[in-house]
Amino acid sequence: MNRILKILVLLPAVLFLVTGLRWLVAPTGVASNFGLTLDQGVGLSSQVGDMSAFFLTLSSCLLIALISGRRSWYYPAIMLLSLTAIGRIVAWLVHDAALALDLIAPEIIVSIILLIAARRLADEA
Amino acid sequence: MNIARLRGWGLATAISFSLFTAAVQANDEAEGVSNARSTVASRPNIVFILADDLGYTDIAPYGSEISTPTLSALAEQGVRFTNYHTAANCAPARAMLLTGVDSHAAGVSNIPELLAPEQRTQPQYQGELGDNVVTVAALLEGSGYHTYMAGKWHLGASPEKRPSRRGFERTLALMDSGADNWEQRPYIPLYDRANWFADGERITLPEDFYSSRFLVDKTIEFIDSNLQDGKPFFAYVPFQAVHVPVQAPQAYIDKYRGVYDAGWDSLRLQRRAGAVELGIVPADTAMVDMSTTDDWNALDEQRQRYEAKRMAVYAGMIEAMDFHIGRLVAYLKSRGEYGNTIFIFTSDNGSEASGAADQMAFAQTIGSRQLGYDSDYDRLGLKGSFNTIGPSFASASASPLSHYKFYAGEGGMRVPLIIAGEPVRQPGELNRAFAWATDITPTILALSGTALPGERYAGRPVLPLIGRDLTPLLRGEIERVYGEGDAVGYELTGHGALFQGDYKVVVNQAPLGDGQWRLFNIVEDPGETVDLAATQPALFQRMLSRYQQYQQENGVLPLPVGYTQMRQLFFNTLHKKSGEQILIFLLTLLLLLPFYVAYRMKKDVLR
Known part of the structure; x- marks a missing residue:
């Protein structure tokens, strides 16, 4: 059961990692997935910076966990x-x-999976 | 056509209008009023009757088995248009009918109940009549007509959008997409109540309300209140019949018991034969089999009995509407006004198929039961009963056409149009010219001798009319008002069509359509059975280009990602009915979440 749970955590972690990297290296392709059109100047800076940080933080937390x-x-x-x-x-x-x-x-479903993981996966440290 | 029979009404109207205009322009007030009275008296009254969701062959003059003696009598002395088209759903059609302007340009690309939030940011997607258009009622009122309305408005409910502020002198108006026919009750959970207004003020309906009777009673009351002043009137009577919920008095339902026992396939064939016999459609008209039409023979006896009754109620509702139109005609005759009255009868769009195939299925009854309705066989169509005809009988209602309401197929867009009355007497004439919903306003203006609006009206710029005056057709002077090169475009939630000459390019989206453009000759093939796109590629491409031009000129937007009508209706209902509760819940969650996380982390540390 725990093994399945870890896989269910790993999959979104990888997806978030890829999404974060896409925001950094090729934002044009990923922006439309979020209903966004890329801005210019400071707007583009915020889009790339904030979105990549969001997804990379997400994936980092999950991978560290x-x-x-x-x-x-x-x-x-x-x-x-x-x-x-x-x-x-x-x-x-x-x-x-x-x-x-x-x-x-998906955001709610993954949140629920993570909640279950947080409760079921015992601390190993 | 015998032009001599026309009694010179066109000329008389024009002369009357010239005299009237001259009278108004004169500064001698007393003389002006006197002249106006003498001239306006010769202008015809106009009664514009709009059925709701009536299919192409739902009335006897178009091949129906349903008894509609009043409409038959009007048709016998007037002109029936066999190639008249309108929008595929309610408010856009009403916007075009009342303004002569494209629905997008008038701000009513769709009904407000189906608009997505991102669409509402655009002026053409407001779901209510824009201030950039002027209604035919306002123009008629300005030219000396009394203007009355009794029925469904659905073009804006805010005070400045109500019909009492859009040119109607006296009004009784339902603001919603529909409502119960027996009492003041909403028919879908989106509405908290049925929003009826009289002269701009909210009202409570009487206990003995039945929609068709009440609307005609009010129309007669309005007309009667000013008849003595000699001014002509324009009465707009947009019935609730036969919109969902389909309801009728028991006596009318009983007349159709057993009539539909052979099922929808049989009725679709019978209606086609009736339309062919009357010359409404060509004798060799072919029909498509709609994928939403169930197999009648696969139904058990009890289900067949139930389905037949659903349609019997529908037929009864149409006959009841006809009866009450008859009361209006009788009233006008009794007051000596009938001979000076022109009747225009049509429907806002084709037959409605969005009712459940199995109306008694548990999932289908949740919404109506929530509103206190039942759909039991014995009381079907009566007070407290929720009824529709479902997609299978809707195809029969639209016979021999394909598709129905909400789709750009002929079944959704081609509907009856009768223009009749002593002033335009044309016994039993059939007219096969293409006509479009925007043509009604310029036609009414011409019949009444009222000038078209200029570039400005009431201190603001207004859009020019795109519709064509149909009166030359009525007079038999020309064979068509749209030339071979004239194109008329239309769009609704990704369904699109462009009419040009005898041809139509059309695309229907899911769930019934496949998103492919097709080309049909709708004069020879009104059933849209033979796609000519491959055999006439040049014409096909040319018409597609014209459609793109139409989109650009009228601000047609691509559909929002994932948009479907039912999904949007659900979201809009949820937003309106439960938005506050959801917001409070989410904000509570927002406040509690950090505390929960802190609690969990502290607990983990203590382990």
Whole structure:
């Protein structure tokens, strides 16, 4: 069971790592996945900087959690993902954004997996 | 066509208008009023009757088995258009009908209930009539007409968008996409209540309400209140019939018991034969088999009985509407106004198929049960009952055409149009010229001798009308108002069409369509069965280019990613009904999350 759980954590960790790297090296290809069109100047700087930092932090936390066996590393990732999902729903409710279920659903599902991992995977340190 | 029979009404109208205009322009107030009274009296009254979701062959003059004696009588003394098209859903059609301007340009690309948030940022996607257009009612009111409306508006509910602020002198208006026909009750969870307004103020409906009867009662009341002043009137009567929920008085339902026991395939063939016999469609008209049409023979006896009753209620609702139109006609005759009244009858779009195939299935009844409805056989169509005809009978209703409401197939866009009345008497004439929803306003303006709007109206710029005056067709002076090179474009949620000459390029999106453009000759093949794209590639490409031009000129946007109508309706309903609760829950979650994480981490450290 724990082995399956670790794989379920590893998969999004790799996906987030790849997404973060794409934001750094080829943002044009990845921006459209988030409904974004790339800006210029400071706008582009913020898009690349913030988005790559978000995904690389996410993947780093998860990989550190898996490698170090310290469950506390799951929590930053859980917070990042769940707050992102909440923010998306608030954007829909308050700011007339689209309800991006295609993005919200994976964020919630991965958050739940990480919550389970944080509870079930014992500290190995 | 016998032009001598026309009684010179066109000339008389033009002369009347010239005199009227001259009278108004004169500064001698007393003399002006006197002249105006004498001249406006000769201008015809106009009754514009709009059915809701009525299919192409749903009334007897178009081949239906449903008894519609009033409409048949009007058709017998007027002109039936066999190639008239409208938008594939409600509000865009109403915007075009009442302004003569393209639905996108008028701000009503779709009904507001189906608009995505990112669409609403654009002026052409507001779901309510823009301030850049002027309604036919406003123009008629300005030219000396009394203007009345009783029925469904659905072009904006805010105070400045209500019909009482858009040119209608007296109004009774339903602001929503539909509502119950027996009581003041919403028909979908999106609405908290059925939003009815009279003269701009919210009202409560009477206890004995039935929509068709009440709307005609109010129309008669409005007309009667000013009849003595001698001014002509324009009465707009947009019925709820036969929009969902399909409901009718028991006596009308009973008349159709057993009529539909042979099922929808049989009815679709029967309607086609009826339309052929009347000359509505060519004798060799072929039909497609809609994928949403179920196998009637595969249904058990009980289900067949239930389905037949669904359609019987629908037929009863149409006949009830016809009966009440008859009451209006009788009233006008009794008041001596009938001889000076022109009737225009049409539908906002083709037949409605979005009701469930199996109306009694548990999942399908959740929404209606939430609103307190049932769909039991015995009470089907009566007060408290929710009914639709479903996609299979909707195909029969649109026979012999393909598709139905919400799609750009002929079944969604080609509907009956009758223009009749003593002033335009043309006994039983069939007109096969292409006509479009935007043509109604310029036609009414011509019939009433009212000038087209200029570049500005009431201190603001307004868009020019794109519609064509159909009165030369009524007079038999010409065979078509759109030349071979004139193109008319249309778009709704990615479904698109462009009409040019006898041809139409059309694309229908999922779930019924495949996103492929096709070319049809809709005069020879109204059923859209033979795709000519491969055999006439030059014409096909030319029309596709014209469609792209139409998109650019009218600000048609690509669909938002993942957009479907049902999904958007669900999200919009959720947003409106539960938005506040969801927001409070999320903000609570937001506050608690850091505390939860801190608690978990502290617990882990203590282990």
